[in-house]
Amino acid sequence: xxxxxxxxxxxxxxxxxxxxxxxxxxxxxxxxxxxxxxxxxxxxxxxxxxxxxxxxxxxxxxxxxxxxxxxxxxxxxxxxxxxxxxxxxxxxxxxxxxxxxxxxxxxxxxxxxxxxxxxxxxxxxxxxxxxxxxxxxxxxxxxxxxxxxxxxxxxxxxxxxx
Numbered sequence: 001x002x003x004x005x006x007x008x009x010x011x012x013x014x015x016x017x018x019x020x021x022x023x024x025x026x027x028x029x030x031x032x033x034x035x036x037x038x039x040x041x042x043x044x045x046x047x048x049x050x051x052x053x054x055x056x057x058x059x060x061x062x063x064x065x066x067x068x069x070x071x072x073x074x075x076x077x078x079x080x081x082x083x084x085x086x087x088x089x090x091x092x093x094x095x096x097x098x099x100x101x102x103x104x105x106x107x108x109x110x111x112x113x114x115x116x117x118x119x120x121x122x123x124x125x126x127x128x129x130x131x132x133x134x135x136x137x138x139x140x141x142x143x144x145x146x147x148x149x150x151x152x153x154x155x156x157x158x159x160x161x162x
Contacts, residue, residue, distance in 0.1 A: 003065050007032060008078030020066035025049045028060060028075060036076035036106045040135075047134030050107035051075050057114045057133070076106035079113060089113060092151035093144075100138035108134045112148045120156055124149070 003014040005027070012032060028034045028051070037060055040048030044059040051060045052074040079087045089109050092098070099105045108131060115122055115130035122130070127148050136144065153159065 003069065005065070005068060005073060006071070007034065007073045008075060009072075014065070018065065021064045023061055024051070024063040024065060024068060024073070025060035027065060034075050034077050038103055038106060040104075040107075044133075045135075046104070047107040047111065047131075048104050050110045050134065052110055052114055055114060055117055057111045059133070074110070074113075076109060079109060087113070087151075088154040089116070089148070089151040092147040092154065096143045096147035096150060098140055098143040098147040100140050104134060104136045104138075108136065108144060112151070116148070116152055116155060120152060122148075122152060 002016045003018055003020060005012045005014065007028070014027060014031060018027070018031075025037060025039060028037050029039070037051055038048040039061060040046035042061045044062050047059065049060040050057050052058070053063070053068060054071050055074075079090060081087070086094075087109075089112055093105065093109065111131055111134050112127075115127065119126060124145055127145055131144070
């Protein structure tokens with residue numbers, strides 16, 4: 001039986017041979033060619049594979065396809081506008097130089113988007129809590145927090161630091 005998915009607003013029908021317990025991450029990267037979502041630990045411990053499912057963060061490394069039918073999946077490729085314009089989070093991460101190696105950033109950006117969609121004015125401890133499932137080993141945590149604060153301000157129509 002074919003499996004239908006909606007990823008970044010586009011409907012996809014996977015071949016009938018696709019197993020319903022196939023991890024979403026495998027399909028995103030190997031079938032759909034969406035390689036921005038990264039494999040990290042494979043155990044839901046690092047957040048490198050974080051995507052949004054119906055607006056909520058979900059590790060794609062263990063999410064089985066059969067649990068995702070009828071739900072909207074958003075990957076890092078779906079964060080930018082349809083015209084390619086960067087999301088305020090992407091702009092803020094660049095402006096704050098919030099990434100070093102960048103391996104973890106797609107997952108962090110997706111967790112941050114879920115936070116800002118739910119809470120447009122988070123305090124720093126709320127940001128840190130929202131990122132609890134995301135690991136960054138480069139030590140750029142302070143810049144990441146600043147970038148999310150900057151993006152939140154921009155999304156509220158304010159200047160950063162205002």
